[in-house]
Structure formats: structure tokens, C-alpha cells
Amino acid sequence: MKILSKLRASIAIAAVLIVSGVLFVDINDAQAEYGDVVINNYSDGAGMRPVVFPHWFHRVRFRCKVCHADLGFKFQAGGNEINMVKIIDGQFCGACHNGDIAWSVENCNLCHSGKPNTPTQVHESTVQKLAQPAGAPKK
Amino acid sequence: MKTNKLIAAIVAAISLTGLAIADSGQEIYNKVCTTCHASGLAGAPRLGNAGDWSPRIANGVGSLYQSALKGTPKGMPAKGGHMTLPDAEVKAAVDFMLASVKDAVKPAEAKKEEPKKAEAKKDEPKKVEAKSAVAAAPAASVAQAAASAAPVVASAEAATAGDINSFNRLLKPASKRNLPPPEDGIHDPANDGTHALQPPLSAFGVLPKSLSGNRVNWVEAIAQKKINPRYDRNDPKAEPIVMDLNIVREVKGSMPDVVYPHKQHTEWLDCSNCHPAIFVPQKGANAISMAAILLGEKCGVCHGKVAFPVSECRNCHSKKKDMAKAPTPAAQAK
Numbered sequence: 261m262k263i264l265s266k267l268r269a270s271i272a273i274a275a276v277l278i279v280s281g282v283l284f285v286d287i288n289d290a291q292a293e294y295g296d297v298v299i300n301n302y303s304d305g306a307g308m309r310p311v312v313f314p315h316w317f318h319r320v321r322f323r324c325k326v327c328h329a330d331l332g333f334k335f336q337a338g339g340n341e342i343n344m345v346k347i348i349d350g351q352f353c354g355a356c357h358n359g360d361i362a363w364s365v366e367n368c369n370l371c372h373s374g375k376p377n378t379p380t381q382v383h384e385s386t387v388q389k390l391a392q393p394a395g396a397p398k399k
Numbered sequence: 400m401k402t403n404k405l406i407a408a409i410v411a412a413i414s415l416t417g418l419a420i421a422d423s424g425q426e427i428y429n430k431v432c433t434t435c436h437a438s439g440l441a442g443a444p445r446l447g448n449a450g451d452w453s454p455r456i457a458n459g460v461g462s463l464y465q466s467a468l469k470g471t472p473k474g475m476p477a478k479g480g481h482m483t484l485p486d487a488e489v490k491a492a493v494d495f496m497l498a499s500v501k502d503a504v505k506p507a508e509a510k511k512e513e514p515k516k517a518e519a520k521k522d523e524p525k526k527v528e529a530k531s532a533v534a535a536a537p538a539a540s541v542a543q544a545a546a547s548a549a550p551v552v553a554s555a556e557a558a559t560a561g562d563i564n565s566f567n568r569l570l571k572p573a574s575k576r577n578l579p580p581p582e583d584g585i586h587d588p589a590n591d592g593t594h595a596l597q598p599p600l601s602a603f604g605v606l607p608k609s610l611s612g613n614r615v616n617w618v619e620a621i622a623q624k625k626i627n628p629r630y631d632r633n634d635p636k637a638e639p640i641v642m643d644l645n646i647v648r649e650v651k652g653s654m655p656d657v658v659y660p661h662k663q664h665t666e667w668l669d670c671s672n673c674h675p676a677i678f679v680p681q682k683g684a685n686a687i688s689m690a691a692i693l694l695g696e697k698c699g700v701c702h703g704k705v706a707f708p709v710s711e712c713r714n715c716h717s718k719k720k721d722m723a724k725a726p727t728p729a730a731q732a733k
Contacts, residue, residue: 290584291575293599294612295705298585309587312580315705316613319667320602323628323639324701329669330632335700356632369592374585383585384612386703387695 296383297337298374310374331355338380424495427488431479436496442474447499460497467493469574472600477574477582576614577603612707618663641665647718648687656718 295315303310318327327333331352334340340352347354347365356362363370381388428436428446435443444451455463467489470477478484479492579598580586586593599613606625609616620626631637646659664673674680677700685697692699692709703709 291571291578292583292585293577296583296585309590312585314596314599316599316615317597317602319617319628319705320626321628322632323630324667325639325669325672326629326632328672335672361632367592369590370595371592373580373587373590373593373596375587378585382704385695386693386699386708390693 290383292383294384298378298381298383299338299342300374300378300380301338301341302343303372303374304377308368309372309376310378310380311371312374313371337382423488424491424493424498427484427492428495431481431484432492432496435479444496446496449500452497452500456497456500460493463493463497464490466574469572470578472573472576476579482582609707609711611710612705617706618666621666639666642670650716653720655713655716655720657715658718659715 297313300310342352439445577599580596581588607616607619630639642661642665644661648657687697691697
């Protein structure tokens with residue numbers, strides 16, 4: 261009987277292992293590009309997906325100075341209080357995203373492409389990693 | 400006893416589905432893998448081409464599974480880009496492709512093939528055992544068969560998770576770097592625009608590499624003229640006003656002193672980006688510490704967000720101190 265109960269225990273453990281393996285194998289942490297900025301000041305509230313700004317894509321084409329000096333973007337994620345009115349008036353993103361230099365504002369889904377409820381952040385930033393220990397479950 | 404039976408049934412069912420999946424390897428190949436693996440598109444190892452497969456088999460079947468499941472920087476997309484495929488089906492497809500070269504590779508690669516063959520042999524009889532147990536199904540033997548089958552399934556599970564570094568939470572494996580937007584976890588794959596965005600690797604291919612951040616050495620990329628980002632948003636010919644002046648900051652402790660190069664910074668930035676808000680342009684007026692940088696102040700306004708992070712100590716701490724001086728007082732103190 262002792263052997264049987266041992267067997268039972270080992271079977272149960274094996275079953276738990278298998279089930280947990282099936283359940284947890286596919287949990288995926290965000291693997292977005294270093295420096296990708298998620299901007300979600302107003303998007304969620306307006307029923308739009310948050311904006312994902314890919315730094316890498318823009319720095320291949322423009323030096324930092326163009327946006328951060330000429331266009332007045334502050335060095336802070338979500339710190340510029342950008343909204344669509346400003347963009348349409350040619351401020352911030354709208355300085356280029358006007359159909360002349362880059363595609364214009366009609367292409368909503370190219371910017372508003374983030375997963376809903378993603379908080380404003382600089383993805384992969386040191387601060388983000390410090391504030392959130394590496395093993396902690398992602399919010 | 401009832402629970403035993405139930406568990407036995409579950410385990411047997413799992414191993415049975417395992418058998419069923421093995422048959423579908425070819426179907427998956429025909430549906431998904433054939434796009435690249437028939438013609439060798441983008442350097443993919445071709446079906447039935449032993450030369451393509453033998454160096455890859457050398458690392459073991461486990462690593463091939465991992466490549467198929469998680470993708471490789473060489474161009475294999477995770478699960479061939481079909482993220483909805485169950486892991487087992489992807490593996491079945493790998494097995495199918497491996498089977499196509501088994502005969503051809505064996506004579507030349509007899510040694511390397513052996514462990515894989517042994518593995519296959521080990522699996523087969525046990526699966527059959529589990530199956531026959533279900534067919535016969537006398538209560539006692541089911542429990543026994545289940546007991547012998549359960550560890551097999553468990554060990555198979557362990558083998559697939561056999562990548563040692565998968566436990567290292569800090570080390571991001573190559574397969575998780577520079578993912579295309581639909582797979583990166585930030586973009587919403589359900590959004591049509593997401594799929595129109597440029598995947599990073601299509602741009603990074605020609606750029607010089609680095610060990611951190613995007614894995615691109617952006618400063619070198621400009622120096623080598625691999626990219627020429629505009630300095631003015633309208634005028635493609637505008638040239639940056641580059642200032643070539645190094646500032647040396649002596650640091651405490653044994654770390655090498657910091658050399659701050661204006662040159663590389665003015666290639667990208669305007670003076671007004673840093674002065675006077677972040678750095679007062681006066682010697683000795685700026686207290687900088689690693690703690691401040693880590694929290695996103697001073698250098699950390701960019702370094703650790705878009706410019707290379709603080710893990711690259713020696714990029715800044717680059718001026719060796721005169722170490723000959725240091726040991727002498729210590730020795731005297733003794």
C-alpha cells in the first residue's frame with residue numbers, strides 16, 4: 261500500500277507538471293525594441309489604442325536634434341501633452357506627419373497600434389527595469 | 400483507485416495525442432514551412448538537403464526545436480510566423496524535415512546522429528506501451544502503465560525546456576531581440592496598422608552591432624556612413640555643427656575616469672538639448688552620480704532609454720588611471 265501511495269503521489273506530481281507546463285509555457289513578456297515609447301495620456305480614455313513611438317525607426321532617418329530641439333519634444337515619455345489638434349496644426353508629430361515629409365494623420369492605426377491599457381513608458385529603459393524587478397509579473 | 404484510473408486516462412490521452420501529432424508533421428510542413436524550406440529562401444535549410452541540415456543537427460535536436468519555436472536572428476521567424484501553432488506541431492514539422500535527411504546524413508554524420516536516434520528509439524516503445532495499456536485496460540495494468548508513461552511525458556517536457564539559459568531572467572536570448580511589431584508584446588497584433596510597420600531587423604541588418612540596447616552601435620553607424628539621418632527635417636543637405644572637445648571627469652574609486660566626447664554627441668544633438676537645463680556649461684558645476692543616471696537624470700536622460708545603457712561601463716569610463724600610484728600607499732599602510 262505504501263508503494264501504491266508513493267506511485268499515486270508521483271503520478272499526481274507528474275500530472276501537475278504537465279498541466280502547468282501547458283498553461284505557463286506561452287506567457288510572453290513584452291520584447292519591444294529598446295527605446296520604443298508608449299504614449300497613453302489620452303488614448304485609452306478616447307477609446308483608441310495607445311501610441312507606440314519607435315525611436316529606432318526615427319533615428320535612422322533624423323538626428324535627435326530635429327525633434328528634441330527644433331520641434332520641442334521634451335525628453336520625457338508622455339511629457340509633451342500631445343493631442344490630435346496640435347498634430348493637425350503642425351506641432352509635434354504633425355511637423356512631419358502631414359503628408360509631405362511623412363504619411364499624414366489619416367493613418368490612425370499606424371501610430372495608435374499599442375495594446376490597449378499599456379501604460380506610458382520608455383520600453384526597456386533602465387528606470388523601468390529598476391522600478392520593476394526582472395522576475396516580477398508584468399502589469 | 401478511481402483517481403488513479405482518471406490520471407492514467409489523462410496521461411494515456413496525452414501520449415496518444417503525441418502519436419497523432421507525429422503524423423501531422425508533413426501536413427504542417429506543407430502548410431507553413433514549405434514557403435522557405437523547399438527553396439532555401441533566406442538561407443533556410445532545405446528539405447532533404449543533408450548539407451544544409453548536418454551542421455544544424457550537430458547542436459542537437461533540442462536546439463533545432465528551440466530555433467523553430469522561438470525563431471533565430473538568421474531569419475527563422477518564431478513558429479514560422481504562425482504563432483497559433485501548438486508547440487507539438489512545430490516540433491512534428493521539425494521531425495518531418497529531419498526525417499527527410501536522416502538517411503543521407505547518417506553515413507557522413509554517423510556520430511552526430513546517434514544521440515538523436517537513441518532518443519527516438521527511447522520514445523517509441525514507451526508510447527506504444529501506453530497505447531496498448533489503454534486498449535487492454537485492466538485496472539491494475541493501467542495504473543502501472545501510467546506510472547511508467549508519466550515520467551516519460553514529464554521528461555519529454557523537461558527536454559523541450561532544456562535551454563539552460565531560459566532560466567536566466569536577465570539575459571534576453573537572441574530569439575527575443577528585435578522582434579517584428581506584431582510579436583513584440585507592445586503592439587496590438589489585432590490592429591491592421593501593426594502589420595504595416597517596418598520590422599527592426601530589416602533595417603538593422605547592415606548596421607554595426609553592439610552588445611546592448613537595440614544591439615546597434617548608432618554612433619558607429621553614422622561614423623561608417625551606414626546611415627545619414629537628416630539634421631534638418633526639410634533640408635536633406637543640412638550638416639550637423641560638430642564640436643570636437645573631450646571633457647575628462649575624474650571619478651572616485653578605481654573606476655577609470657570618464658571621457659565625455661562632445662563630437663559624438665553633437666553629431667546627433669543640438670547644444671540646447673543638454674545646455675543649460677541638464678548640464679550647466681561650467682567646469683565643476685555638475686554633480687553627476689551613477690545613482691542619478693540610473694534614475695534617468697543627467698546622462699540618464701538618454702543613456703538607459705535610447706542611447707546605450709549604463710551596462711556599457713567602459714564606453715564612458717574609458718581613461719585609465721595611473722594605477723602604479725595606488726598600491727604604494729596601501730602597502731605602506733600595512
